[in-house]
Amino acid sequence: MKIRAGYNIAFQCFQETPMNLLLSVHPSRQQHIIGEHKIRFAPDVPARDFVDMFGNICTRIVAPAGRIDISNDFLIEDSGLPDETAPGARQLPIAELPDGALIYLLGSRYCDTDKLSNLAWSLFGGITSGWERVQAIVDYTHNQIEFGYHYARNDRTAAEGHSERIGVCRDFAHLAVALCRCMNIPARYCTGYLGDIGVPIDPAPMDFSAWFEVYLDGRWYTFDARHNHPRIGRIVMARGRDAADVAISTSFGTAQLLQFEVITHEVTEQPAVEQASALSKVA
Template identity: 55%
Template structure:
């Protein structure tokens, strides 16, 4: 199959995307490790072959679905284990379509929301709805048209307010702190946008997954997992991305939750050091060869 050019025009074509990771952690004592590294079950049927997360050394893995429907795993590193490696490589089919835009999607009154969405209106670990952001949100966005336009206004604000800076990343930064400091990475954009949506009575949930430089010129950053969010409008969930603030192609969700605390890539119950962190996501042809970009 000849290589297809990847035009930046946004034209859709069905595509294949190579996804994967290689993560190595040094540990100092026996401990449990939780990981959320699988493609979300809603995308499992798009995989060209079953996705396998390899663990080295060959430790027992307990797979389970968490309360949000994410595929998770627990590894128990026993005495004598000083390093644990997680790695995987897969190919997934994708529509090639950018994130859907529906300007007519309306905002529900909280009395009309499905009960399952109500948890995504509440404060959470990194999204302090019950803070000074509540009054700020109503002052800032109270006069915007409810629905899609209001969420877009929130994305526009967050996109302009926070300066993206990898060197400023901090795993403990909350939405309020991101708002005050005005700097951060994709999770900080997402936490602030999620919080402002919830302040305006719009259910919003945090998402993490793969988002490669597909349909855009490559950016000068190492590949990483990405964070974005979904809001419930017009009877369904829609994707928004306050960091990039434009519809993107090739988004592959891995997990959803109230905030980053619900969807940790890895969580170690003991002292650990990250030794290697590599993420892969780029377009390939049906044989797995990288697609040429022009």
């Protein structure tokens, strides 16, 4: 299937402001892009890309004083398959984990494992390790937190999300990631596009989504504690330890958000007969 995705974002800066943006599709999905994928700026400013320590594409700019608009609109090919499941996937002993996975066992800015370790072992220590244990963590997180856009708070940690029992998709991901790490399961935070494909349309405005991945049986698998069922059409933009590593914009100075619109939906091709009929009506 083909998916249209993109965004229209605007900031107001009160002086020249350096910014770091994570608004590109992740390198692992770049080969699926159809045509052009370009971040556009108005007014036009010099931009330079680099790859960060987690393998994400970052874009550096210096925004001028005043309003700056940042946009993208592209097509990407997708398998159309839901997230892969592997109920038999096993949890590897720490000694067998690759070096690169070890960082995803540690606490981080929003995944305060030290405050959740006792809880995690009391809840999940008796559950079979591997996929079954991860799914139990996802189920628990899904039921523990009530979703609501009005519950958004940009400094809420996993432990706070657990105690407050409210949040947005990033809070679900942070809690599940932290609980997995407490159980010695490497887990990393992901952000990107997730449209309403194969599910009822959500009337709320589209936003970037957050989910997480765990390392089982020698590879990474996708889990989503907010939705808690396999979804179609995820387009990953960035991965990291938590939301602090994958902020879509980091400004080194005041940058007031003026506009935020995210686009992601399946592109359905019109049958040839319908296209011909539409053209004849225009003529």
